Amino acid sequence: MQISIFGLGYVGCVSLGCLAKNGHEVIGVDISSFKVDLINQGKPTIIEKDINNIILEGFENGRISATECPEEAVHNTEISIICVGTPPSTNGHLDLSYIFKTAEQIGKALKTKDSFHTVVIRSTVVPGTNYRYGKIVEEFSGKKRGESFSVVSNPEFLREGTAVHDYYHPAVTVIGGDNTYAMEQVTAIYSSLQAPIEITDVKVAEIIKYVNNSFHALKIAFTNEIATICKALTIDPFKVMELFCKDTRLNISPAYMKPGFVYGGSCLPKDLKGLVTMGHDNYLDTPVLAMINSSNEQHKKKAFELISSTGKKKVCLVGLSFKEGTDDLRFSPYVELAETLIGKGYHVTIYDEYVRLSKLIGANKAYINERLPHLSEHLTYNLETAISENDVVIISHKNFDAQTYRHLLKEKTAIIDLARIHELETLSNYEGICW
Ligand SMILES: NC(=O)c1ccc[n+]([C@@H]2O[C@H](COP(=O)([O-])OP(=O)(O)OC[C@H]3O[C@@H](n4cnc5c(N)ncnc54)[C@H](O)[C@@H]3O)[C@@H](O)[C@H]2O)c1
Structure with a gap:
């Protein structure tokens, strides 16, 4: 050529x-x-x-x-x-x-x-x-x-x-x-x-280099902050990072790299905070680690803003636990979202097929009693009425396919998708959290 x-x-x-x-x-x-x-x-x-x-x-x-x-x-x-x-x-x-x-x-x-x-x-x-x-x-x-x-x-x-x-x-x-x-x-x-x-697509090809290089920069800054904390604790950072890289299932892998809603649950927020605190205790500044939580909080705000921008007050949350397929509500960002909505006067209906109030025990029960003491008033076990009787449907989990939603949605119902049900994207009243 x-x-x-x-x-x-x-x-x-x-x-x-x-x-x-x-x-x-x-x-x-x-x-x-x-x-x-x-x-x-x-x-x-x-x-x-x-x-x-x-x-x-x-x-x-x-x-x-x-x-x-x-x-x-x-x-x-x-x-x-x-x-x-x-x-x-x-x-x-x-x-x-x-x-x-x-x-x-x-x-x-x-x-x-x-x-x-x-x-x-x-x-x-x-x-x-x-x-x-x-x-x-x-x-x-x-x-x-x-x-x-x-x-x-x-x-x-x-x-x-x-x-x-x-x-x-x-x-x-x-x-x-x-x-x-x-x-x-x-x-x-x-x-x-x-x-x-x-x-x-042309624009995907144009932005990818920025995404790559920003991630490379993040990897370097993250690694150096980890090493700084390790040094203060007399831990060999080379051994730590070598071990870190051996996990090609969750660490060096596509895991967690799909656009979606925030992290939550009983482990990630706690352990991240714990690590940042280890740095603080040693008079260390670790801005990358410290800002991860701020970024997560920002993303939470975005979800509320999307819901409030619909101008509708009757909302239904499909999925409450921190992850689908479990009834673990501890530090679930969806519990926090429900709490915010209820606090701001929204009429909130919650559907989660895995959450049965009578079966919640121990720390899980204590957490929800503290955060959403009136959960029973919001919880329904009927998906059909939950969707059809509300004006906004917030999709937290991927449990149900587009067909199920399309069948139950009213024409004017707004959809705020935090989980990405791809086939719903063509609906005019659909909004993805970051897509
Ligand atoms: N250097 C890298 O490692 C690298 C890696 C990947 C991508 N890039 C990107 O590739 C691009 C080029 O980077 P580089 O490092 O090769 O740049 P460079 O500055 O080394 O070379 C650019 C050349 O373009 C010439 N030039 C300017 N206007 C011209 C014109 N109208 N006609 C012909 N020549 C002209 C300049 O005289 C210069 O020789 C940049 O966008 C950069 O971000 C660079």
Whole structure:
């Protein structure tokens, strides 16, 4: 394939070399004549393991060249991969001016190109950039997206220092677009890599890099806070984290990583608080750990705000225990939500097939007696009337499928979904807690 690469920095230079090594003819484009000259002498623009040989080899077998002329690059290639910088502006936004400049340049070049052209945004950009990029290309080319060109989002995940290795061994290749032909072209570029290719929505492809890097930052800060507490308690943090990583069922795994409602129950809040207190007792500040609870509280507030925004006062909560399939009410966030609603004058009906007042014992019974002493007045064992006789249905658990709800819901009943019953999302009066 003939491919042009806009931007010959870290990402662009590695892409140039690796694509040429995979047999493609690659033209690099940069506004820096110094970088263009380096490539045209068979030299890389960056210092990275293995990159010298890869660029030299590609240059010597005629697969690599560079130019300062965007038009020349666009006219001689089918695909342009955008790897220009997206530095932060002083107020924290991304400076997308380099990105949009390439859109103008490619748009102008496409005015005089007859064949279809695919633009691939490899740089890290905010959601919505792909769409804006297409508009600029349309404006400068006078051509239509989808007919004469397409814009595909394909974020880069390499890390400096291991960039060439990372290029050839990505965990996953993400491709987001709205044109089948263009996405097939981009898929073909990566077909030689031993990594799954995920085709997804444009905006999902645009945001994923932010999500990844924010999580990586969170992992580092979390680990360092754990280590700081361990040090104060003369515990070896390396042994702790090594052990932590051995649990690939709950720790290093997709567990708990589905959007939903808050954590609660008798363990997570207690143990998190206990750990933060261990830090406090040793005069340590652990802001990441300390703020987890604030984030959880914020999410609780969001649920109440969604309910109050319906303007309706007759609500029904489907699911009360901290987790479905149990009658454990201790520190259940749904008990707290019910408490808030009752306190604010809502008429609250509660249905939970696992909660039988007569069977509650010990700490569970003591907890609910303290938090919701009049639970019996709110509890019903009839799902049908609970749903059909109220104006808002709050779904806490996933016990019932969409069919059951659709069958019982009145036309104007508002649904506040904390658990995600996917098939209800199309209803006009449906609101997911964070989707
Ligand atoms: N460096 C990394 O480790 C890494 C990893 C993944 C993703 N990214 C993302 O990839 C993008 C590029 O990062 P980088 O580190 O390679 O940037 P960089 O600053 O090293 O290189 C950017 C290059 O783009 C050139 N450029 C600017 N405007 C141009 C134009 N109109 N035409 C052609 N060239 C132009 C610049 O001269 C420069 O050589 C950024 O969005 C970055 O966030 C970087």
